[in-house]
Amino acid sequence: MNAALSSDDVVIVGAGIVGICIAAHLIEAGHAVTVIDRTGISEETSSGNAAAFAFSDVLPLAQKGIMRNLPRWLADPLGPLSVPPTYLPHLAPWLWRFWRAGAAKNREASLAAQAAMMRLAEAEWTGLMDRSGTATMLREDGSLELYESEAEFAASLPGWAARDRFGIVYRHVEGAELAGLQPGLAPRFVKGTFVPGWKTVADPKLLGKAVWAYAEKKGARFERGEVVRVEAGASSATLHLADGSSRKAAKLVIAAGAWSHLLAGQLGEAIPLETERGYNTTLPADAFDVKRQLTFSGHGFVITPLSTGLRIGGAVELAGLKRPPNYARSRAMLEKAKRFLPGLKAEGGREWMGFRPSLPDSLPVIGPSGAPGVFYAFGHGHLGLTQAAATGRLVRDLIACQAPAIDIRPFRAQRF
Incomplete structure (x- = not known):
């Protein structure tokens, strides 16, 4: 038998960085807010990401040469992109949508929507970090993307040209300037692109917990529980938890x-979300003196210096939610990192795997569902940390029945 129903103003399912930022915006606006999560605050995917505020990363994945490299990458089970053969039939409809999203006729609309989201994200993170006292966790060292050949560098140029239209500052570097931006690189890297406006945070898990502490101090509540079923009524929604209890919102x-x-799906909306499983290894902080986030796009991973260690990770494994982790993928990236940074101390690392919620057009779902009083805020892919504060602002606007800060039509669930 269900426990007696309790009623809250707003209930947020999910205590990752997106849910945390939504809670902070809503509690600031005077709502009663409860966040429900099965594990804790910033304990799952938001704890192990690459720590980037990737405000200049406006290109959808389908426009980053993924399809061009797909056959080569799929041939390497430990490469940048992996799909277990038994999962491919389930994945095929999503891959078809992903391929269509990269078509020229869809390109400009996706770019414009992502660029608008990124401008809002940067502004909202600046404000939220100031208000929550977390600005000291921001690092503004830029990023360095690295190329092993002139051909690889040339293939990157159309993507940088697309960024030109949105005022994103970068410069291509080589020789002494490249070596100065990251001393100790292997000589295999002939050129790089430095993005001075790229930002990272000291540690994404600690940032999430700090923003939550700010929201909690203002009155937001956390409840540990696994939501297994949701129902929408005319005036409230009901959440059913794994322990047999229920909540109203x-x-x-x-x-x-x-x-x-x-x-x-329980509300009758089929949204083509797929799970990009990402892997990393976090080494001790003294493993190598990495000056800024390094991007090895040809290999699908990054290296990020954190206050808590050196994180080496990325890549994509499209394998759903149930398959056991394949930590050979994180070890493959670590082996490459040892070649790319000669002298890297690769001992004492901590392996991790997380689930990125990804939609085929690389845009999140943000907005009202088809059910009264229910809102969606998910599907940010690689950009959950980057876009979390903007998502919080947009959800706050919607719940307050105010005009959203940007046009949310490109992010509506019904676009599928």
Whole structure:
């Protein structure tokens, strides 16, 4: 038998960085806010990401040469992109949508939507970090993308040209300037692109917990529990938890990352969310003196210096939510890092795998569902940390029945 129902103003399902930022914006606006999560605050995918505020990363994945490299990458089971053969039939419809999203007729609309989201994200993170006292966790060292050949560098140029239209500052470097930006690089890297406006944070898990502490101090509440079923009524939503209890919410926000589409499906909305499983190894902080985030796009991973260690990770494994982790993927990236940074101390690392919730057009779902009082905020792919504060602002606007800060039509769930 269900426990007695309790009622809250707004309930957010998911305590990752997106749910945390939504909670902070709503509590600032005077709402009663409860966040429900099965593990804790910033404990799952938001704890192990690459720590980037990637505000200049406006290109959807389908426009980054993924399809061009797909056959080569799929031939390497430990390469930048992997799909277990048994999962391919399930994945095929998503891959078809992904391919269509990269078509020229869709390119400009996706770029414009992503660029608008990034401008809002940068402004909202600046404000939220100031208000929450977390600005000291911001690092403004830029990023360095690295190329092993002139051909690889030439293939990157159309993407940089697309960024030109949105005022994104970068410069291509080589020789002494390249060596100065990251001493100790292997000589195999002939050129690089330095993005001075790229930002990272000291540690994404600690940032999430600090923003939550700010929201909690203002009155936001956390409840540990696994939401297994949601129902929408005319005036409230009902959440059913794994322990048999239920909760009512005047407004419900589904921000459960890679599990969000399962809840949306219970409301009658089929959203083509797929799970990009990402891997990393976090080494001790003294493993190598990395000056800024390094991007090895030809290999699908980055190296990020954190306050808590040196994180080597990325890549994509499209394999759903149930398959056991394949940590050979994180070890493959670590082996490459040892070749790229001669002298890297690769001992004492901590392996991790997380689930990125990804939609085929690389844009999140943000906005009202088809059910009254239920809102979606998920599917940010590689950009959950980057776009979390903007998502919080947009959800706050929607719940307050105010005009959103940007046009949210490109992010509506019904676009599928």
